[in-house]
Amino acid sequence: MKFLEELGLKAVNPGVSTGTKWMQGNAGSITSWSPVDGRQIGQVGIAGEQDYAQVIEVATKAFEQWRTVPAPRRGEIVRQIGEALRARKQALGSLVSYEMGKSLQEGLGEVQEMIDICDFAVGLSRQLYGLSMHSERPSHRMYEQWHPLGIVGIISAFNFPVAVWSWNAMLAMVCGDVCVWKPSEKTPLSAIACQHIIAEVLERNNVPEGVLCVINGGRETGEMLASDQRVPLVSATGSTRMGKAVATTVAARLGRCLLELGGNNAIIISRDADLDMALIGSLFGAVGTAGQRCTTTRRLIIHESVYDSFKEKLTKAYGQLRIGNPLDETNHVGPLIDKDAVNAYLKAIDACKKEGGNFVVEGGVVSGEGFESGCYVKPCIAEARADFEIVQTETFAPILYLMKYNTLEEAIAMQNNVPQGLSSAIMTMNLREAELFLSAAGSDCGIANVNIGTSGAEIGGAFGGEKETGGGRESGSDAWKNYMRRQTNTINYGTQLPLAQGIKFDL
Template identity: 75%
Template sequence: MTDDILKIFNISTTGSGVSTGQHWLPANGAPITSVSPVDNKEIATVKSATREDYDQVVAVAQEAFKVWRTWPAPKRGEIVRQIGEALRGHKEHLGKLVSYEMGKSLQEGYGEVQEMIDICDFAVGLSRQLHGLTMHSERPGHRMYEQWHPLGITGIITAFNFPVAVWSWNTMLAWVCGDVCIWKPSEKTPVTALACQHIAAQVFAANNVPEGVSCLVTGGRETGEWLAHDKRIPLVSATGSTRMGKAVGAAVGERLGRSLLELGGNNAIIITADADLDMALIGAVFGAVGTAGQRCTSTRRLIIHESVYDNFIARLARAYSQLRIGNPLDEHNHVGPLIDRAAVEAYLGAIEQVKQQGGHFVVEGGVLTGPGYESGCYVKPCIAAVENTYDIVQHETFAPILYVMKYQTLEEAIAMQNDVPQGLSSAIMTLNLREAERFLSHAGSDCGIANVNIGTSGAEIGGAFGGEKETGGGRESGSDAWKAYMRRQTNTINYSTSLPLAQGIKFDI
């Protein structure tokens, strides 16, 4: 299956992972081998960037920006529209590649590509709406307004769990804003990045887009550090762990650059006594086991009213017993593998900590073995009854471990929901209008995303995506997130015959 798809995207099994757009550099860095967690087979080996390769890419991107920023925004939007059309044509192939390289279910792989298509559509419309404001001047014969200009190079660091969608969130908006992009994908999922670069390159070549508007540099932690410390890159957008984000934020902040951080989540659903429990069950199960618990928006905690706790836990356990775990390319399976064996070890370590800290398992976990599970990356989604104060509950484990706990009052539930270092996504399940509005009020959820009667996972591209506290404070995708990729300029025009000063200051000469 993968050989055919690699041919479609013109990907060599031993090729370069450094590109300035339509051209690939003869990369000289260490090889990165992509191994599928589905069956432990090698997909391809990619040569990473050396420092010299990286500097060459940045130089080409700098020159490209001088030209790309002069293209009218709607013309840049037309290029993005064509990329969206190309993605539609490749949705099946790219979706399968995402599923196979990352391990998420095939439906989620297709969904990720659809998310890319959706953000292209959003960005095309945005290309005709990069608006500023006008203000009344206190001085007669003067006009004030603001406008937005492109920043330059946007550096994009993405994580393995959404190997292509998060790149598109940043890139499509940055492109219509007039920026050029340098993408460092996760070293765990480099092949899907090569496929995206191939798709963009074909569209760019057909439209004479300058070389350097879409750049790719594969590599490990060191490559990300080059981006973070590089004064030539005014904006670095980084998605990943809080630990990584703190390092990127510090490096970019030290040089007074801009960072857009999308980091860890420790997301909770509050299930009230007035909840539709059937609806709550669907939201909780998908949120907890979708992508094998490897989403930043995965549901980690259920905070359940004591009056419905036993009933809901019984329903939850029955639903977990019906989960099908296996090859994600089989559409009958609900849950695929974790990304690698290191993730499996983190999963097992978290289970042990739950036991040591006093929790007990409602649904037991464990590693699956036998036919179909030879990669060693398949685990059982599990449910642990805990206290919110447990140290392990306060941390994000990227695995399908769901923590459940009781509450008595809504104020108590909201306090528990907020009492973690992270602040990405949150939800409440209730048919009580007062409870819903209380959850969404100033004294409610402290997260960047707060939902009513839907789960924590599965955000649409129309709204700004991001979170507070240790989630980093960044916003990507919809709403006015485009402003992160531009610089604001205030302009004052004097069309009078004199030069009055503001604040009534007199300066006669």
């Protein structure tokens, strides 16, 4: 395929890089299979312990130099990375779509997120502000400043194989950190392609080798990052199970974690909702990326007075969905990432039926010409109860649960009564309902929206959630502070040395 050649990808690719230099990886290889057609795209080398040690050594030396580069100069490098991504947007977006299975529009949108975070980080490079405070002691001044941490380990997931890395790496770069990226073993070629793109910028600007590194591998590679005392911050995106393991390991060495884990997101549809608007938000939220977003809408909590009419609208809309090759822009829903995901989808459907769920739109695996990979499934809808065990569980697939409510307080309680706390939304034209939903007595999620769905966050706001979602915040707002350490400074410019709190210590 032309986009593979444009991105410098081959049948066999080295899997370890310190920026512009590549190592094959001495622990075997990963094969990347496309869920679109089941074909092998290419192979990528896996980092062994020796490769990992070499990368960390190079990154450690790079940090000593990179932290001294003025932040606006670091921002200029990031600006050029954004320009390089603009030039390769079509090719990289096509690869993301083909390797991961999301629609081409979503693949291109993911690359656009990378471009947007580069633009954000460029401005941020001149705004790494600290505060100044008045001292209680005469002739003293107090202020705080922010310094880079060092090596930032980034563990990313398959569903956003490039964007989430950029959320971390571009901010970390302007903060003066260096990054070591462990991409998902399910989408390694997307990471290799990104490294090829950025390598041109790094080389042109004489950026120290080791500022942006990639180490492909599986669980063992992630465990090396998590347990390494030389990596002060590990940013991990993935399942709650994975996040708990990473958090435990990093906490044991008193390191820092930034966790973006599971979501079980709900939209409350009020009797005062614009139902046409609610339909659009619910439909994309539930079936976008074939239900494989952490912000995917998995539950609809619908007021009993509009329940039947909205269910009818939604069922009709599901009947118009086109499932197929995501590179064909006329299709709405692509494949799941692999057959393990298909099996998890089928098990969730069976579990829902056993608990008493009623499927108003049946699910199942799609077969026939064009679906030979075995990874295509039907988006489905089930009427369920909030206390079903399967409803409490995140299933990374297009399964949507419907339930009724009577009062808004009841709906909010239903929404909050799950272990996860990432994204949430209410559809209402009632100002009082909207404000209650956004209040301290409302949604307990890190993201709470009014009259838009749960999916599709912008990079200007901090992204992340509470409870089993991990509590991390990435991307916009002041998320940059995760990648730096705060230092409080006091300067005495007088001729005396008074002590704080009026303490006397006369000699």
